[in-house]
Every structure is written in structure tokens, then in C-alpha cells.
Amino acid sequence: MRRLTARQVSVLAAATAMVSIGATVPTGGPAASAAPAASADEPRKTPVAVGSGGAVASVDANASAAGIEVLRGGGNAVDAAVAVAAALGVTEPYSAGIGGGGYLVYYDAKSRTVQTIDGRETAPRTAGPDLFIENGKPLPFSEGQTSGLSVGTPGTPATWATALDSWGSRDLGELLAPAQRLAKDGFTVDATFRAQTESNRARFEDFPDTAKLFLPGGRLPVVGSTFKNPDLARTYRELARDGVGALYRGAIGRDIVRTVRTPPVGEGVTRKVRPGELSSRDLRAYETIRRTPTKVSYRGLDVYGMAPSSSGGVGVGEGLNILERFDLANTSEQRFLHRFIEASRIVFADRGRWVGDPAFEDVPARGLLSQRYADSRSCLIKDNAVLTSPLAPGDPADPRPCRPKGKAAPTTHAAESTTHLTVADKWGNVVAYTLTIESTGGSAMTVPGRGFLLNNELTDFSFAPANPAVHDPNLPGPGKRSRSSMSPTIVLDGGRPVLAVGSPGGATIITTVLQTLLGRLDRDLPLVEAIAAPRASQRNQTTTELEPGLWNSPLRAELEALGHGFRQNPEIGAATGVERLSDGRWLAAAEKVRRGGGSAMVVRPSDGRCDTARCGTADIAPR
Numbered sequence: 001m002r003r004l005t006a007r008q009v010s011v012l013a014a015a016t017a018m019v020s021i022g023a024t025v026p027t028g029g030p031a032a033s034a035a036p037a038a039s040a041d042e043p044r045k046t047p048v049a050v051g052s053g054g055a056v057a058s059v060d061a062n063a064s065a066a067g068i069e070v071l072r073g074g075g076n077a078v079d080a081a082v083a084v085a086a087a088l089g090v091t092e093p094y095s096a097g098i099g100g101g102g103y104l105v106y107y108d109a110k111s112r113t114v115q116t117i118d119g120r121e122t123a124p125r126t127a128g129p130d131l132f133i134e135n136g137k138p139l140p141f142s143e144g145q146t147s148g149l150s151v152g153t154p155g156t157p158a159t160w161a162t163a164l165d166s167w168g169s170r171d172l173g174e175l176l177a178p179a180q181r182l183a184k185d186g187f188t189v190d191a192t193f194r195a196q197t198e199s200n201r202a203r204f205e206d207f208p209d210t211a212k213l214f215l216p217g218g219r220l221p222v223v224g225s226t227f228k229n230p231d232l233a234r235t236y237r238e239l240a241r242d243g244v245g246a247l248y249r250g251a252i253g254r255d256i257v258r259t260v261r262t263p264p265v266g267e268g269v270t271r272k273v274r275p276g277e278l279s280s281r282d283l284r285a286y287e288t289i290r291r292t293p294t295k296v297s298y299r300g301l302d303v304y305g306m307a308p309s310s311s312g313g314v315g316v317g318e319g320l321n322i323l324e325r326f327d328l329a330n331t332s333e334q335r336f337l338h339r340f341i342e343a344s345r346i347v348f349a350d351r352g353r354w355v356g357d358p359a360f361e362d363v364p365a366r367g368l369l370s371q372r373y374a375d376s377r378s379c380l381i382k383d384n385a386v387l388t389s390p391l392a393p394g395d396p397a398d399p400r401p402c403r404p405k406g407k408a409a410p411t412t413h414a415a416e417s418t419t420h421l422t423v424a425d426k427w428g429n430v431v432a433y434t435l436t437i438e439s440t441g442g443s444a445m446t447v448p449g450r451g452f453l454l455n456n457e458l459t460d461f462s463f464a465p466a467n468p469a470v471h472d473p474n475l476p477g478p479g480k481r482s483r484s485s486m487s488p489t490i491v492l493d494g495g496r497p498v499l500a501v502g503s504p505g506g507a508t509i510i511t512t513v514l515q516t517l518l519g520r521l522d523r524d525l526p527l528v529e530a531i532a533a534p535r536a537s538q539r540n541q542t543t544t545e546l547e548p549g550l551w552n553s554p555l556r557a558e559l560e561a562l563g564h565g566f567r568q569n570p571e572i573g574a575a576t577g578v579e580r581l582s583d584g585r586w587l588a589a590a591e592k593v594r595r596g597g598g599s600a601m602v603v604r605p606s607d608g609r610c611d612t613a614r615c616g617t618a619d620i621a622p623r
């Protein structure tokens with residue numbers, strides 16, 4: 001990876017200015033509409049920013065601004081990450097919020113270590129492998145999705161508390177203030193928020209509390225109007241005053257349990273909404289887990305990620321290890337994509353067989369992340385042929401070259417929503433944090449009077465084994481965490497952070513993060529272009545998903561000639577990241593177009609000119 005020169009930075013800044021006023025985006029990206037102009041009092045949305053004092057990248061300008069406010073006031077990256085996440089709970093209520101969970105990866109500049117928090121939702125203590133089985137058959141996904149059955153104990157408030165107790169310098173109450181303000185005073189509705197409401201309309205209408213909040217007057221929120229959530233402002237005030245115990249042991253928790261056990265459906269609603277068995281005891285028992293991160297070395301850099309219960313760190317790490325033996329820098333785009341697709345296919349064959357909650361499954365994470373294992377899988381990739389899916393997994397305990405282990409199982413269903421934020425501070429601490437309520441709109445159940453949606457994270461469990469002849473490590477269990485794909489990632493060079501990225505997108509997260517890393521590290525794209533590049537996602541399925549930017553490109557025919565099959569996906573992921581430039585400044589980057597464009601900010605923006613002797617000359621090229 002070559003660090004950006006000052007000249008590249010200023011060219012980028014100019015290109016970015018064009019994007020932020022709605023000009024056509026020249027590179028990649030699906031055909032979503034560009035961000036509408038923000039109203040005068042809203043922070044401006046721009047996908048890349050360069051400067052010093054710290055950086056924030058998220059999908060939303062109000063949320064990024066909340067983080068910048070904290071950094072400016074002397075808070076650190078962890079403080080700012082909590083403030084950004086809380087603000088996203090207001091402005092991205094269908095993707096994040098205190099009714100959900102997530103994973104936080106943190107680089108601590110003082111100890112020069114990477115640490116993580118697993119804040120995944122847990123299944124009720126009464127859950128068993130038959131959680132989603134009825135009359136001997138698995139429920140259709142949509143019926144599990146909108147039900148009390150799929151609601152796990154939220155992990156997000158506990159994640160904030162754990163992060164602040166461990167590394168923060170501010171009180172939760174103080175950090176919730178910007179989000180509380182946003183909820184009370186409102187934010188400007190954009191086209192993405194309206195479209196996400198529209199796609200959930202039928203579900204939301206069935207729950208009066210959800211409809212009252214998100215379909216005011218029975219209508220979709222109007223683009224440009226102000227959206228307020230006074231109930232959430234009050235809930236945040238309660239958390240600020242009483243701490244997260246108000247949720248795990250107090251009144252907010254009681255309201256959550258009541259909602260799950262007696263779903264608040266409207267009168268005359270025909271949808272069958274099954275209750276869940278979540279209890280106050282489940283909430284009281286909830287704990288975050290400080291896990292050792294996954295780590296692989298890739299072309300001389302150290303890549304850290306989230307360990308199981310997420311399959312993110314293992315998936316991205318195995319993918320990098322598999323690809324390390326190929327020269328991806330000096331090859332055609334077609335060959336690069338072919339190798340990336342094939343590596344992803346292998347990763348998902350292994351993920352399906354081996355990865356689940358390590359409290360319940362013997363997950364061979366070390367083996368899956370070993371270079372020896374990756375080499376034994378990498379030999380499957382041929383430049384003139386395409387592998388067939390479903391591909392059988394390998395055996396990390398016995399990594400013989402190209403030798404499968406048992407039968408193949410297809411990848412089970414995974415929805416796509418969630419949000420990712422990345423923060424760096426002036427001390428060099430970095431946070432990559434992905435959080436979710438699972439589907440866009442979660443379970444569709446708003447906790448009455450509380451202003452937030454409950455997750456449907458337990459639908460990330462397999463409802464039934466994908467192949468009855470193959471052990472499935474991701475069946476439900478009591479207190480178990482469903483397997484995630486969230487992949488917050490931090491890359492170090494010589495022990496110092498140079499890059500951090502992550503994305504939403506269900507199981508496509510793994511391929512998005514992998515593709516973004518390869519784009520930046522191997523293909524030498526500036527981070528914002530690596531994020532914008534049109535995406536492909538192969539998850540051990542017969543066809544590979546392509547965004548329109550690739551679907552409509554001649555590359556598709558070239559890859560089809562090799563034997564690849566494709567289907568379209570209008571939009572995959574919505575990544576954000578930060579990068580440390582060679583002169584010590586931060587570059588924050590977000591989407592140019594996807595989800596209406598993201599928001600990158602720095603504490604003290606620089607004009608892009610080279611102002612130190614070191615600026616832009618050093619590089620950390622892969623060794």
C-alpha cells in the first residue's frame with residue numbers, strides 16, 4: 001500500500017467537493033441517487049476529509065459531527081465512537097440503536113495493542129435448536145424476522161459501557177448529549193431514510209407504536225422534513241442519568257421484555273406475530289466479551305479483526321492469507337476479480353462448516369487463520385477455471401493441499417442492513433465499530449414509549465441445518481450468539497495503525513471488507529475509491545452477486561467466458577474507513593453514492609498542500 005502523496009490528496013479533495021454538491025460520480029457504485037443537499041443548519045456531507053486532530057467516518061453527517069464535537073472537546077476515539085453510535089441510533093434507527101448489538105475493535109496507542117468487544121445479542125436461556133421450527137419445518141425467514149422469537153438481548157448499551165470503562169475518558173451521560181439533542185430537535189429526512197421506511201411500510205403499519213413514530217399521520221416521512229423522536233430523547237436521558245443498568249436491570253428492560261413476550265400488534269392485524277421468551281433474567285445475565293482479536297499478516301502488514309462469534313475476522317483473514325501468494329497488484333482487473341471471487345468462495349465454504357459461537361462450538365479459528373491452511377486451500381484456485389459451489393470445506397486440523405473435508409453445505413440466508421463507523425483521535429487511538437439491529441427495520445417492533453426498534457438478530461442463526469448431513473455450528477442455543485459477519489478491521493504497519501475499515505451488508509460484509517482492503521493495499525486505489533469501487537460478492541453460491549458497475553461492464557463477459565455465473569445486487573455494503581497519511585494526518589473516507597453517500601470529517605481540515613518534509617513521500621508498500 002502506497003501512502004497517499006499530498007498531490008493525490010488535493011486531487012481527491014477537489015473531486016470530493018464535486019461529489020458533495022451532487023455532481024455525477026465518475027467511479028463505480030450502483031445506480032442510487034446522490035445525496036440531497038443538506039439544509040443550512042445540517043452538517044455538510046462529504047465522502048472524504050483530510051486533516052489533523054482526529055477523524056470520523058460514518059454513514060451520516062449528524063453522527064460524524066457528534067463524534068467530531070467530542071474529539072474537539074478533548075475526548076478520545078472511544079468516547080467519540082460512543083457519541084457517533086448513539087447519534088446513529090437517532091438518524092439510522094433502522095440499522096442501529098440500543099435495541100441491537102455489534103462488535104468494536106480498538107487500537108490503543110499507549111499499549112500499542114488491538115483489543116475488541118463482542119457486544120452481540122444473545123438468545124434467551126430457553127432457546128434450543130428448534131427455535132424457528134414449527135410443525136417439524138423451519139419457519140419462512142419473513143415470519144421469523146417479524147416476531148418476538150428473533151429478538152436477542154441487546155448488546156449495544158453494554159458495549160458502550162464496556163468500552164468507556166475500559167478505555168474512555170468521558171461519562172456516558174455526556175456522550176449521549178449530542179444524540180439526545182438530535183432526537184429532541186430532529187434531523188432532516190433524506191431520500192434513503194424515506195426509502196428504507198417505504199420498504200418496511202407493511203411491517204411498520206402492523207405495529208401502532210412503530211407506525212406512530214415512523215409513519216407520522218400514516219404517511220411516509222417527507223424528504224426535507226424534520227424527524228423528531230422525543231421518546232428516544234427521554235430514553236437516552238434515562239440512560240444518561242441511571243447508566244445502562246436502566247436497560248439491563250430497570251424499567252427500559254421491563255418494557256423490552258413485555259414487547260417481546262406480547263408483541264404490540266395493532267387490532268385486526270392478520271400477520272401472525274409470534275411472541276418470544278426473552279426474560280428479565282436474560283437481560284440481567286447479559287455480558288459483553290473482551291475477545292482477543294484475529295490477526296493475520298498480509299504483505300508485511302498486520303490485519304486485526306473480530307473473532308467468533310463473528311465470522312468477520314476469520315473470513316477476512318483467511319481470504320487475505322489465501323490471496324497472499326498471488327500478485328494482485330500487477331495483474332488485470334479481470335484476473336484480480338477472478339481470484340478475489342474464488343478466495344471468497346473458499347472462505348464461505350469454511351465459514352459455514354466451522355464458525356459459530358465459541359461458547360458452544362469448538363471453532364478452529366487458529367487453524368483457519370494459519371498460512372499453512374490458507375495455502376492448502378489456495379491451491380484450489382486456477383486462473384483458467386472456476387470452482388463449483390457449494391464447495392466442500394477444508395479441515396484446519398489436517399491441512400492437506402486441496403483436500404476437502406466432508407460434504408458441502410450452501411450458505412444460509414443473511415439479510416443486509418447495519419451500519420459501520422470508524423474513528424481516530426489525536427493520540428493515535430483508532431476504533432472500528434459495526435453495529436446493527438439485523439434487518440433494515442429490525443423486528444419492526446418499537447418498544448412502546450421508548451423510541452427504538454428491537455433487533456431480529458436471532459435470524460442470523462440457521463433455522464435448520466443447510467445440509468442435514470453436515471454439522472451446522474450456527475443452530476440456536478440457550479444464551480448463544482448467532483454467527484455474525486460483521487468485520488470491523490484495523491491494519492497496523494510496524495505496530496502503528498495505518499488503516500481501519502468496516503461495512504454493513506449481512507454476509508456480504510466479509511467480501512466488502514476484503515475487496516476494500518485489496519483495493520487499497522494491492523490495487524493502490526485511494527481509500528475513498530477502494531470504497532466506491534463496484535463490488536462483487538461470492539458466498540459459496542452458484543452465482544456471484546455484482547453491483548451494476550460491474551454487471552454493466554465488459555468485465556462481466558470476460559469472467560463469464562471463464563465460467564463464472566452472476567446475478568445483480570443493486571447495492572452491496574456501505575463502508576467507511578480512516579487512513580493515517582505518511583505525514584501523520586488522518587484521511588477519513590465514506591461512500592460517495594451508496595445509501596445516499598456517507599460522511600467523512602476531521603477535526604482540523606487541511607487544504608491538501610504538503611506542509612512537512614515527510615508529507616506523502618514515505619510509503620508502506622507491501623513487503
Ligand code: GLU
Pocket residue numbers: 415416417418419436438439457460483484485486503504505506507509
Ligand atoms: N446481522 C448481520 C450480521 O451480524 C448484520 C446485518 C447486516 O449487516 O445486514 O452479520
